[in-house]
Structures are given as C-alpha cells and as structure tokens.
Amino acid sequence: MDYAYETVAETPVVAAPVVEQVSESPAPVESLDEAGWQRCCEWTARCLTYVLGPIGPTVVARMAARSNSPLTLVSECAGFIRHQNERDEFLRLIGKGPADVRRTIGQAPTGGRRVAS
Numbered sequence: 001m002d003y004a005y006e007t008v009a010e011t012p013v014v015a016a017p018v019v020e021q022v023s024e025s026p027a028p029v030e031s032l033d034e035a036g037w038q039r040c041c042e043w044t045a046r047c048l049t050y051v052l053g054p055i056g057p058t059v060v061a062r063m064a065a066r067s068n069s070p071l072t073l074v075s076e077c078a079g080f081i082r083h084q085n086e087r088d089e090f091l092r093l094i095g096k097g098p099a100d101v102r103r104t105i106g107q108a109p110t111g112g113r114r115v116a117s
Contacts, residue, residue: 036100036104037064037070039098039100039101039104040070040073040101040104040105041060041061041064041073043094043097043101044060044064044070044073044074044077044094045057045060045061046093047090047093047094047097048060048077048081048090050089050090050093051081051086051089051090051093052081052086059077059080060073060077063076063077063080070101070104070105071105074091074094074105077090078090078091
C-alpha cells in the first residue's frame, strides 16, 4: 500500500503577505494598553480557531507569552500553520477583524498599508 508523503517547506518567520504590506515610511504606533493587547489576542485566537480548530486559543496563549507586539503574535501564529492555504485564510481573517484590532496590528481600516511597529 502506497502512502502519499508531503514535503513541508520551511515556514517563514513572518508571513509573506504581511511583509509585502509594510510601508516604506512607517508611521508611529500608539502604545498598546492591556485591553488593546487582550482584544488582539482574542481576535487572533478566534481566527486561528476557525482555521485550525480548538487548538487555536492554546497556540495563541503560548505565542502571546513570548511576543512583544501584535504583529509578532500574528506572524508567529501564521508561522505555526503548516499549509499555505490555511495560512492565507488566517491572514485574510485577521484583516477582517474589528477596526481597533486592525489598527493595533497595523493594517489600515481601508485595507491599505500596514503601519510598521
């Protein structure tokens, strides 16, 4: 019986769509309070749960403990996702988050360029 084995390419630390959105002249980022950080973590967990299932909140909690910004959190969670189509779906969902979360992560509400952190 033959088994199909999949070759897994090395996952980049920062997902390519996020890197491509970085503006050349970054605007300053507002300081993030605890409530803002919590909203980012909750939205990231919801998106990851949609893509990966019930493991999402656990992954986000572990990544959040070692992340220093929402963008780092999203990038690390995207790097955790094995399949490119799932990673793309996760990043698409992140981009559709509430306006305050999108601003905090660095994506303009109109879908424009990300504010570098």
